[in-house]
Amino acid sequence: MAQVIDALDLVNNQKRLPTEAFFVDTNIIINYKDPFGSSYKDKRIEKLNEDTTKVLEHLKSLYKAYTTLSVSQEYYKYIHTNSYKLYKQTKEFRLYDFKKLRETDISFMNIWEKYLKQFKTVFTKNFKIIDKEFNGEDIIIEFKGSLVDFGDHLLFYTMKYEGVNKCIFSNDSDFYSYTDDFFLLTLNKKIINLAKQDKKIYHPSKKH
């Protein structure tokens, strides 16, 4: 079962992570890079961006930060659809129109290049992608879609079979439902409070 670690408490009080590395989920990377500047003048998201950056920069300096191709694919989809929506000021993503903009609209092409550049930097310089050879059938068979999303499952599966560093940094409460033993590092107060009630809070011991 998940043992929950309060990420801000860990960093503010310079406590040790119980593993040498941790896996990072898509929502953390989105909160960290804030690719569309959506935090601007939104106090809640500004605080989230600030705290996520503080935690990640601290942890990356001391531990190895891993992620997966599935996370990069989710992040790509996020910038793919929202860059179009923001540029066109629309609620609806139109793939054909996106491709046309990408090929013919100079102004969109310029900004799309910037989003892509940041995407590549994130997944080549910030986090090491852990790639394992899995039997695809096993992944599908083990997937419990009533509890978690497929992307969560792929990330969890990789962490589980990496074997040593069973720690995921995520604000997604779906991970709390896993019964396997692992550490869930989070900034999500609801998860932290629930874990306190369920006595599933992990108290990192010694200070650095």
Add this chain to the structure above:
Amino acid sequence: MKNIIVVNLLKSPVLLSAEKGELLFEAIKKALKSKTKGKVIIDFEGYRFISSTFLNNAFGQLCIDLNFSEKDIKDKIEISGLNSDDEDDLELAISNAQLRKRLIEDNINVQEFYASFMNY
């Protein structure tokens, strides 16, 4: 030319908060208003890390509040001391601010727009 040494101005190498971004924005505004020729140099030497929130408030605001275009920023401001990846993030913050400005000019409720599209 006028130099702003960011780490000295903000008394910290850690550039995370909106408040610090706001302080830098005000310093840039003041430097631009003072009657000196040439660019204002923003020197980030000695910083440790920087957040999107900080960049949005320090530089994005130039576009939104002072109506600067990307060209205006290039003509009036020179950045030094940032690593290349953070420089790219700064450029992206400015481009995002231009898109936000367009939303405002087109009378679109900006908070609602970002809230409904950007949640993950």
